[in-house]
Amino acid sequence: MPLPENSRLKPFILQRKDQLTKAKVxxxxxxxxxxxxxxxxxxxxxxxxxxxxKDAGAPVVIAELKGxxxxxxxxxxxxxxxxxxxxFEAVGAAALSVAVERQSFRGSxxxxxxxxxxxxxxxxxxxxxxDVYQILEARLAGADAxxxxxxxxxxxxxxxxxxAAAIALxxxxxxxxxxxxxxxxxxxxxxxxxxxxxxxxxxxxxxxxEALLPLxxxxxxxxxxxGGLSTADDRARLGALGAKAILVGAAxxxxxxxxxxxxxxxxxxxxxx
Numbered sequence: 494m495p496l497p498e499n500s501r502l503k504p505f506i507l508q509r510k511d512q513l514t515k516a517k518v519x520x521x522x523x524x525x526x527x528x529x530x531x532x533x534x535x536x537x538x539x540x541x542x543x544x545x546x547k548d549a550g551a552p553v554v555i556a557e558l559k560g561x562x563x564x565x566x567x568x569x570x571x572x573x574x575x576x577x578x579x580x581f582e583a584v585g586a587a588a589l590s591v592a593v594e595r596q597s598f599r600g601s602x603x604x605x606x607x608x609x610x611x612x613x614x615x616x617x618x619x620x621x622x623x624d625v626y627q628i629l630e631a632r633l634a635g636a637d638a639x640x641x642x643x644x645x646x647x648x649x650x651x652x653x654x655x656x657a658a659a660i661a662l663x664x665x666x667x668x669x670x671x672x673x674x675x676x677x678x679x680x681x682x683x684x685x686x687x688x689x690x691x692x693x694x695x696x697x698x699x700x701x702x703e704a705l706l707p708l709x710x711x712x713x714x715x716x717x718x719x720g721g722l723s724t725a726d727d728r729a730r731l732g733a734l735g736a737k738a739i740l741v742g743a744a745x746x747x748x749x750x751x752x753x754x755x756x757x758x759x760x761x762x763x764x765x766x
Contacts (some may be wrong), residue, residue, distance in 0.1 A: 497693050499693075502621070502693055502695075509594065512595075512596070513624055513626055513627070516626065516630070525626075525633060528633060529633060529660050532633070534661060535615075535636075535637040535662065536614075536637045537637065537663065538615040538616075538637040538638035538663040538665075539638070539663045539715060541587065542587055542588060542737070543715055545587040546715075546737045546738065549587075551729070551732050552718075552728050552732040552738050553588075553737070554585070554587060554738065554739055554741055554755065554759060555587060555589065555617065555717070555740040556586040556588075556590070556745055556755055557591075557592075557740060557742030557746070558589060558591050558600070558604075558746070559590075559591070559598050559599065559600055559619060559746060560598070560600060562598055562743070572599070574591070574608050575607050575611045577751060578608040578611050581612075581614075581751070581752065584755045584756050584759065584761065585761055586614060587738065588614050588615045588617065588738075589612065590619045590740060590742065591608050591616055591619060593605050593618045593620050593631060598619060598620070600619065602633070602634035603634075605631075605634040605636060608635075609635035609636075610635075616635065616636055616637055617638040617640060617663075617665060618631035618634060618638070621642065622642070622646075623646065625656055627639075628656055628660070631662065632660045632661070636662065639662055639663075639664055640665045640666075640667055641653050641657075641665070641667065642667045643668050643677050643680075644673055644692050650666065650676060650677070650680045654666070663684060664682070664684065665685070665717060666680070666682040666684065666685050666686065667686045667692075668686070668688070669688050669698075669705075670705075671705065674687075674709065678714075684714070685714050685716055686716075686718070686719055686740065687702045687709070687716065688719045688720040689702055689718075689721050689722075690720040690721070697720055697721045701720070702718040706731065706734040706735045706736055707734060707735060709735060715738070716736050717740055718731040719739065721743075721744075722739050723741065723744030723754070724757070724758060725757060725758050725760055739758075741755070
């Protein structure tokens with residue numbers, strides 16, 4: 494789907510295309526496919542979340558690890574991926590999201606592999622995917638799932654979902670408008686993330702999750718909410734509207750005590766003696 498002329502995502506796409514051009518010289522699609530055939534099975538990201546949601550009876554949390562983001566240039570961190578992943582697992586995160594792009598997200602495939610080896614939680618690769626090559630990159634890095642943007646892929650969404658499924662990756666489809674909800678459902682998606690963030694303007698639009706979650710059939714879709722979420726109240730409010738998981742990123746990474754923030758969101762903060 495062509496991006497609007499004024500889309501703030503365009504510089505990221507151009508930068509990522511340059512990265513991919515260089516990566517394809519080093520390793521072809523065929524070479525990657527051959528290596529993927531030798532990998533162990535994925536953990537089953539969606540299935541793990543579903544099981545943990547049934548146990549919890551409330552939205553579970555996907556905790557995101559990243560050193561930066563194109564949506565917020567002020568976030569520039571050195572992330573202790575292994576230690577932080579272990580902390581999030583200990584506190585009670587249901588799954589992790591890990592950045593795999595270096596320049597804007599300040600992450601890498603190596604960081605995801607580090608997290609994959611450190612914890613038993615399922616991991617979703619955080620990237621803005623517009624090329625099939627990125628799907629294979631995520632699988633080789635050890636991801637159990639990827640996120641695809643309905644706004645970015647448009648009528649390519651179903652084909653990209655099928656390509657990911659062929660190599661055992663679960664797909665979380667991201668939506669921000671009613672039209673994107675329709676597109677996601679028409680593609681066959683049953684794992685959908687409603688985001689408060691407009692992918693083209695980068696703006697957070699509070700209330701988007703509240704407006705769109707009720708459009709997802711609860712008996713057919715595992716719904717996730719994201720975008721500026723940071724509190725136990727967010728978790729409870731969106732759970733009442735149908736969210737079965739929330740994805741929390743910046744609120745964790747910007748705090749001096751990321752695990753403490755996660756404790757408060759989950760309501761498991763350790764009492765002070």
